[in-house]
Amino acid sequence: MMTKRVRLSWVAMMVAAIFFIADAFSVTASAAQKVEPSKLEMTAESTSPVKGSTGKSSNPMRDASDEAKEAAETVADASKTEDVSDKSDDKEDNKSSEEKETVKSGRDVIAAEQKRKKRDFSAKPEKMIRVGLATGQSMAAISAGDGFVVRDESTGKGLEQRGKGETLMVTVRDHQMMLNGKAVSARKIRIATADDRSSMRLTYAGNPYHGEFVIVLDGNTLTVINEVGIDDYIGGVVDEEMGADWPIEALKAQTVAARTFAMYSMKRHDDEGFDVCATTHCQVYGGISSESRNGLSAVSATRGEIMVYDDKPIYAAFHASAGGWTAGSDEMGLDAVPYLKSVRSDDTFAPGCHWQEEVSVNDLSIALRSNGYAIGKLKKIELSPLDDEKVSKKSEMAGRYPSGHVKTVKFIGSNKTVEVDGYELRSMFGLNSTCFDIRYGTKSSSKPNTKGVIEIKHPATDHIVFDGYGMGHGMGMSQWGAYKMAQTKGYRDILNHYYTNISFKKLF
Ligand SMILES: [Zn+2]
Numbered sequence: 001m002m003t004k005r006v007r008l009s010w011v012a013m014m015v016a017a018i019f020f021i022a023d024a025f026s027v028t029a030s031a032a033q034k035v036e037p038s039k040l041e042m043t044a045e046s047t048s049p050v051k052g053s054t055g056k057s058s059n060p061m062r063d064a065s066d067e068a069k070e071a072a073e074t075v076a077d078a079s080k081t082e083d084v085s086d087k088s089d090d091k092e093d094n095k096s097s098e099e100k101e102t103v104k105s106g107r108d109v110i111a112a113e114q115k116r117k118k119r120d121f122s123a124k125p126e127k128m129i130r131v132g133l134a135t136g137q138s139m140a141a142i143s144a145g146d147g148f149v150v151r152d153e154s155t156g157k158g159l160e161q162r163g164k165g166e167t168l169m170v171t172v173r174d175h176q177m178m179l180n181g182k183a184v185s186a187r188k189i190r191i192a193t194a195d196d197r198s199s200m201r202l203t204y205a206g207n208p209y210h211g212e213f214v215i216v217l218d219g220n221t222l223t224v225i226n227e228v229g230i231d232d233y234i235g236g237v238v239d240e241e242m243g244a245d246w247p248i249e250a251l252k253a254q255t256v257a258a259r260t261f262a263m264y265s266m267k268r269h270d271d272e273g274f275d276v277c278a279t280t281h282c283q284v285y286g287g288i289s290s291e292s293r294n295g296l297s298a299v300s301a302t303r304g305e306i307m308v309y310d311d312k313p314i315y316a317a318f319h320a321s322a323g324g325w326t327a328g329s330d331e332m333g334l335d336a337v338p339y340l341k342s343v344r345s346d347d348t349f350a351p352g353c354h355w356q357e358e359v360s361v362n363d364l365s366i367a368l369r370s371n372g373y374a375i376g377k378l379k380k381i382e383l384s385p386l387d388d389e390k391v392s393k394k395s396e397m398a399g400r401y402p403s404g405h406v407k408t409v410k411f412i413g414s415n416k417t418v419e420v421d422g423y424e425l426r427s428m429f430g431l432n433s434t435c436f437d438i439r440y441g442t443k444s445s446s447k448p449n450t451k452g453v454i455e456i457k458h459p460a461t462d463h464i465v466f467d468g469y470g471m472g473h474g475m476g477m478s479q480w481g482a483y484k485m486a487q488t489k490g491y492r493d494i495l496n497h498y499y500t501n502i503s504f505k506k507l508f
Pocket of ligand 1 (some may be wrong): 276279
């Protein structure tokens with residue numbers, strides 16, 4: 001265990017990362033319609049491979065209505081995914097290891113892999129997931145610590161065999177795929193290690209991954225997909241979302257949430273040929289180089305476990321910190337979901353949980369106007385006060401949900417009065433959460449809002465401060481709340497606290 005000082009500073013660094021990743025699950029609705037399209041671009045379009053490619057740190061406002069819609073659609077998709085129960089029987093196990101010689105197609109390779117896992121773990125075969133590592137590529141470099149084979153996915157025909165340490169360069173010329181400079185007619189290829197028992201892993205762009213690669217020719221570019229077992233995938237996800245030195249029960253809770261989210265997101269990118277992307281749009285996945293020993297033990301301790309409601313994977317939203325109370329799904333402009341309700345979250349101790357954002361009245365007016373609220377000269381802002389006590393005490397207040405998160409803020413101008421949703425304001429000003437108060441003045445000299453009315457005296461020079469708690473949309477599990485609970489509780493207690501009325505289910 002690291003010293004507390006080291007851990008805390010490391011943890012503080014993680015907070016920012018956690019916020020952006022957790023926020024990928026943000027599903028604010030209509031707010032994003034008023035954000036310019038460039039801010040809504042999905043990183044699945046990114047041309048660089050996963051790690052460090054999201055560029056999200058400059059864009060805290062990417063909560064997208066599209067995501068909300070997709071999320072709703074994927075509920076249906078998730079419910080349509082095939083039955084995950086084990087339908088295979090054991091007769092296949094009697095085949096000898098020579099079967100690898102008779103592998104006819106990539107699909108068979110996958111089947112062989114599943115059978116191998118079955119033998120190894122005496123359990124149901126692990127469900128596979130197709131992770132889009134990159135789209136729009138002009139080339140892809142694949143290598144392995146061992147020999148590997150390349151097959152045409154549609155015919156099963158072997159196209160290439162590379163030896164240990166050799167690289168396969170896949171490029172495109174005139175809408176045709178090229179393997180090490182040689183044109184092939186295949187539009188989709190599968191790359192697997194020559195010996196499915198090999199512990200050596202394939203690498204893409206220098207990063208090692210479990211499972212196999214599928215490369216698809218899409219017009220004049222390439223899409224690189226990693227087909228991998230769910231738990232191998234989760235192992236490369238969990239440490240991107242939570243620090244490896246966090247309490248093990250918090251890591252287990254994160255693992256189950258991430259696995260549930262993956263199941264919920266199955267086929268989300270089906271039109272691009274894969275299930276999930278490897279960025280914050282779905283979940284950040286870094287393959288083997290993102291794994292840690294603690295993360296992997298959390299994965300194996302919760303092997304195949306997900307949360308369900310009505311026997312379907314839930315929308316397992318999570319965020320860095322809630323600021324006292326989590327937000328119900330209805331607070332984000334979504335339909336009320338039975339398992340995303342506002343609950344107490346002991347996390348105001350978290351680094352960065354208390355935050356301030358200063359805005360000049362001039363900038364505020366410009367932002368309101370460009371978002372369709374032409375109110376003239378701003379005179380007053382109405383929002384019921386949020387004091388520290390309210391953060392820890394659930395109560396009904398004007399303009400707020402019982403959780404304290406802002407429902408609407410009233411802006412009174414010389415031309416008209418408008419009410420703006422809290423999540424819309426969050427998006428407009430890049431606020432860390434919707435649990436905030438508005439104060440008159442600057443960061444260093446702001447007066448607390450005691451009356452619920454903020455008078456604007458000199459619109460040309462005045463400032464206001466958004467003074468808030470929490471990082472992220474506030475729905476579902478608070479990671480810092482989980483950190484705290486993990487001192488005394490188990491991961492299922494944590495999940496049962498943040499997701500109400502759910503059940504646990506073993507997929508494999
Ligand atoms: Zn995605």
